[in-house]
Amino acid sequence: xxxxxxxxxxxxxxxxxxxxxxxxxxxxxxxxxxxxxxxxxxxxxxxxxxxxxxxxxxxxxxxxxxxxxxxxxxxxxxxxxxxxxxxxxxxxxxxxxxxxxxxxxxxxxxxxxxxxxxxxxxxxxxxxxxxxxxxxxxxxxxxxxxxxxxxxxxxxxxxxxxxxxxxxxxxxxxxxxxxx
Amino acid sequence: xxxxxxxxxxxxxxxxxxxxxxxxxxxxxxxxxxxxxxxxxxxxxxxxxxxxxxxxxxxxxxxxxxxxxxxxxxxxxxxxxxxxxxxxxxxxxxxxxxxxxxxxxxxxxxxxxxxxxxxxxxxxxxxxxxxxxxxxxxxxxxxxxxxxxxxxxxxxxxxxxxxxxxxxxx
Numbered sequence: 001x002x003x004x005x006x007x008x009x010x011x012x013x014x015x016x017x018x019x020x021x022x023x024x025x026x027x028x029x030x031x032x033x034x035x036x037x038x039x040x041x042x043x044x045x046x047x048x049x050x051x052x053x054x055x056x057x058x059x060x061x062x063x064x065x066x067x068x069x070x071x072x073x074x075x076x077x078x079x080x081x082x083x084x085x086x087x088x089x090x091x092x093x094x095x096x097x098x099x100x101x102x103x104x105x106x107x108x109x110x111x112x113x114x115x116x117x118x119x120x121x122x123x124x125x126x127x128x129x130x131x132x133x134x135x136x137x138x139x140x141x142x143x144x145x146x147x148x149x150x151x152x153x154x155x156x157x158x159x160x161x162x163x164x165x166x167x168x169x170x171x172x173x174x175x176x177x178x179x180x
Numbered sequence: 181x182x183x184x185x186x187x188x189x190x191x192x193x194x195x196x197x198x199x200x201x202x203x204x205x206x207x208x209x210x211x212x213x214x215x216x217x218x219x220x221x222x223x224x225x226x227x228x229x230x231x232x233x234x235x236x237x238x239x240x241x242x243x244x245x246x247x248x249x250x251x252x253x254x255x256x257x258x259x260x261x262x263x264x265x266x267x268x269x270x271x272x273x274x275x276x277x278x279x280x281x282x283x284x285x286x287x288x289x290x291x292x293x294x295x296x297x298x299x300x301x302x303x304x305x306x307x308x309x310x311x312x313x314x315x316x317x318x319x320x321x322x323x324x325x326x327x328x329x330x331x332x333x334x335x336x337x338x339x340x341x342x343x344x345x346x347x348x349x350x
Binding site: 039040042043044046047050051053054055056057058059061062065071072074075079083087166169170172173174176177 | 207210211214215217218219221222223225226235236238239243246247248250251331334335338339341342
């Protein structure tokens with residue numbers, strides 16, 4: 001079975017759940033109707049969503065590049081972590097908030113879509129990996145500074161955290177291309 | 181189809197028809213484009229925020245530029261390549277879309293703003309670029325303009341996706 005067939009099958013499965021009723025009910029909410037009837041509303045919230053992931057992803061990337069010893073060598077690991085950590089988590093909040101608005105704007109297209117649920121699963125993985133990675137960095141910051149010769153597990157995690165956020169973004173883009 | 185202008189010729193090229201007729205190429209290029217553009221915006225915003233005195237205040241402007249510029253240019257190259265390939269597959273449709281043309285215009289403005297910054301404003305960087313030093317107003321304005329442009333550019337990009345059917349080549 002190809003990926004396309006499997007996704008199609010999953011969509012059929014989602015169609016047998018209560019999500020159908022629920023998503024249809026959400027699409028009748030006044031806010032949903034407002035979003036649908038104002039041409040610039042959805043692209044505006046999508047732009048907000050993109051700007052939030054821009055802050056999150058660039059901050060994550062810079063933190064990882066510092067751990068890998070590729071950039072930011074003038075700053076200690078603690079300084080780099082302190083610089084980026086608040087921005088990353090503020091961006092996660094903005095991402096979730098704008099994401100909820102986008103979900104309300106097209107409830108059926110998202111909830112009856114396996115790629116949307118794959119993206120949500122990837123999001124959980126990305127948040128978990130980010131939390132774990134930052135906590136591991138925080139614990140080590142006083143004993144030693146991570147460089148290109150630092151612990152292999154942390155270097156591997158710094159690459160993994162970037163890749164998993166890329167996977168989340170890929171999921172977001174492919175929501176529009178689910179086979180129906 | 182008789183190609184009578186350059187955009188039609190591009191669309192009819194091997195690359196254009198291959199991407200347009202493939203099921204997975206367009207969304208894959210879009211995915212690369214999104215990841216690249218998000219990196220460009222985030223890295224530029226870090227530099228702008230330093231110029232506005234809102235972040236990285238304990239570092240010199242020079243080191244922040246040194247860290248963010250390679251990321252910005254690498255991601256920008258990736259965004260340009262993926263963007264060009266997306267463009268080629270629907271060249272005539274994009275060329276009549278006002279939001280696409282606005283997007284190009286705003287990107288040109290962002291480029292000019294960046295060039296002016298590095299050519300003229302960056303001269304006194306060793307003084308005002310020190311940690312805790314006061315940043316001149318024109319430098320702050322360049323940072324604010326850059327931030328504003330990089331908010332408008334993805335907005336235009338998003339609206340293109342909703343207006344492709346609205347503006348069709350004659």
